[in-house]
Amino acid sequence: MSSGTAQGSLAVIGDRESVMLFQVLGVKTITAETAEDTAKAIHRLAKAGCSVIYLTEELAKLVPEELARYQSRTFPAIIPIPGSKGSQGFGAEQIRQNIYKAVGMDLQ
């Protein structure tokens, strides 16, 4: 079922405080504060063939169009993570939306 694997890369986009930790681990980080910066960063990373982009929830809220655009593509996977202000339920909300889409109703 699976085809060959290739080397992929990770990236984190977020405000300075949130991405600092990732930098220590050797993950590529990009700081962004505004919707414009975030959208630009996403496009640049996608073009560069980045396979996973972690995006802080605060920024993910600002760029719904970009998220929707890359939703149907295999790469990159854009994953919201809690930023320095903690989790605000954006990720859980996305899961709920996916369930709604798939099942046609809201479970639980």
Added chain:
Amino acid sequence: MATRVNPTRMELSRQKKRLKTAVKGHKLLKDKRDEMVRQFMIYIRRNRQLRREVEEALSADMRRVAVAAARMGEADIGEALLSEAGGSVSVQVGSRNIMGVTVPTFEGEGGGEIRELPYSFAFTSAELDGAVLDLAGLMPKLIELAQVEKTCAMLADEIEKTRRRVNALEHVLIPETKKNIRFITMKLEDNERSNVTRLMKVKDMMLKQAEG
């Protein structure tokens, strides 16, 4: 929705063929949808669990960084963390086919451990060390979360599309075709009857002529 069809035998057989294809396609798509939903349920369960774990751990980490920042001062912590990468995280990327949907697979490598902290301990607080090490331990989960969440999102999209197709077949195309078939059969029967009556009439007239 009143599509006019020619009441001919050729059209009738064409419509019948169409109905057969539509019914077969409907059954196949319905099976596909059911199986995809089943797969989706498995993934979404894992997705939910992973996300809860990751969010908890990551939020805790961020809080520790905030504490460290308060102790050390914003500038120092930035300096320590931005110094240089202590570990390296890379990921093996592949793709998998689930019911015709190409989903990615990510396999983290070298993310699980971090050999040494890249900054000097002199000016940093213990919270920071803990946070960095915790995050390093969290990386495999983060990578798995990426894979599972992307899979769920793509499956959800595809399920939605398939469900639309199933509904379109079930509620539009199949009833429409059935209606057409009934219309043609009735029309043909009607023609047949009028033909018979015409023949009977002609026969009557001919008999009367022969007698008279």
